[in-house]
Amino acid sequence: MSAHPTPDRSAPAAASRRGTDFSETMLGTLWLDGEDRTRAVRLDLRVSADRVLRPLGTTEARATGRVRIHGWADDQHAEGELEIAPLARRRIRYRITFTAEGRRLLLDGWKSVTPRRPVASMTVLPYTLYEDGEQIGTGTLRFPLATGLLPFLAGFRFPRREDTDALLAPRWNGEPGRTEVWYTTVTDPATGTGLWLHHELTAPTDGSAPRAHGWAAVFPKDGPVRHARFGPTAWTGGGTGFHADGIAVRPGHLSGSAQDGALRWELTERPLDEPLYTFPRWSWRRPLLPAAQMLPAARAAYHGTFTHDGTTLTLTGAPGASARIYGHGNARRWAWLHADLGGGDVLEIVAAVSMRPGLCRLPPLVFLRLRRGGRTWPRRPERPAVGWAGWGRFRAAVDLPTWTVTGRAGLRRIRVEVTQPPDRTLALDYSDPDGARAVCRNSERADTHVLLERWWFGGWRTEAEWTLDGTAHAEVGTR
Structure with missing residues (x-):
């Protein structure tokens, strides 16, 4: 038993x-x-x-x-x-x-x-x-x-409104070899500070007891990146989100502490947009892919406090978002971007090379979702990843400190350039369900340039352009 x-x-x-x-x-x-x-x-x-x-x-x-x-x-x-x-x-x-x-x-x-x-x-x-x-x-x-x-x-x-509270509920159904993540990234507009809260459930492939763990990190505008881990501890399950050893993610609220209280947070989360499915919606409801990622709300506002080393940061309407991941573990190589472009526009990117045989030989599959003016482009989330029978896929060149994504769908094309300066990037290692080590290199103060063009009367013309200086959230990881 x-x-x-x-x-x-x-x-x-x-x-x-x-x-x-x-x-x-x-x-x-x-x-x-x-x-x-x-x-x-x-x-x-x-x-x-x-x-x-x-x-x-x-x-x-x-x-x-x-x-x-x-x-x-x-x-x-x-x-x-x-x-x-x-x-x-x-x-x-x-x-x-x-x-x-x-x-x-x-x-x-x-x-x-x-x-x-x-x-x-x-x-x-x-x-x-x-x-x-x-x-x-x-x-x-x-x-x-x-x-x-x-x-x-x-x-x-x-539009149809989904119950975002239900999207926070744990997906794990008892199978070994699964990982589930709740993570939140925030930018404080008053100070330029970036925040990262990562909560994870790992169910080992050998069938041993699942564990809950994670970390918190703060990226000050002036000063070194600071982080602290919590767990691992036993997974208790149940509830509407993540609950372990005093750490909680529940609808509208995040709280906890790490490293004996060196980092503490008490935040309320107010959704400002509809859910955003970076991968096809069916892949979240039916976990047939190696992993899937989505945002219960494409944008959110955060209020409350985050304390690190005796300094308390008070957030008032800070922009950010929470996201969810469920799958078999990390990809062989991946890149991620969340960019609040202002005015209600948001860009989410996941580019990854799968661990599965055959798929691991392919270049990174790109899932890109640009929500602009209340509409999401490309219309179908699988379009950037597979194109038409393999032709027309979006492409990613994943490296550090700069990585890029380019692609075209319909009459629009996009180029995204992300820079993660070394002094604003935090490297963390952790274990996948199979025991293999993964390393993520995260920056909550990344720089991003986005160019959106439209084909118009025989030529490409700029439709929109955004430049984010230290307010993009990005990550590059390897296994």
């Missing part, structure tokens, strides 16, 4: 229902207390609700996007919420937090809907600006009907 706990062998299924997504742009002015002039303001938001909008009721929605205030602020990681109740409460309220010159601010206002002025009341947003609960300015934003109405209406989507 096995001495270790028997897991639930039923794979978790994420329930789904229809939600609502739309984008909105508003222009206006801000009058800061103590100034004798107004400043131009532009607010670009992506709004996401977990249900279809209810005209006769109240709908709570998440908002992310960009706040630009002339000569003062340009925050691509603004976030907040909307209360949409045009008939029930006759208002649409906006509460958006953003950063200006290192100060965390709140834009709070609402459209007062009235049948006497239906157009004006639905398009004019008076607001107040607060810092630490104190008013520091007032202003007005307006929805530009002439140029914004058609894109606004055309941008409405009603």
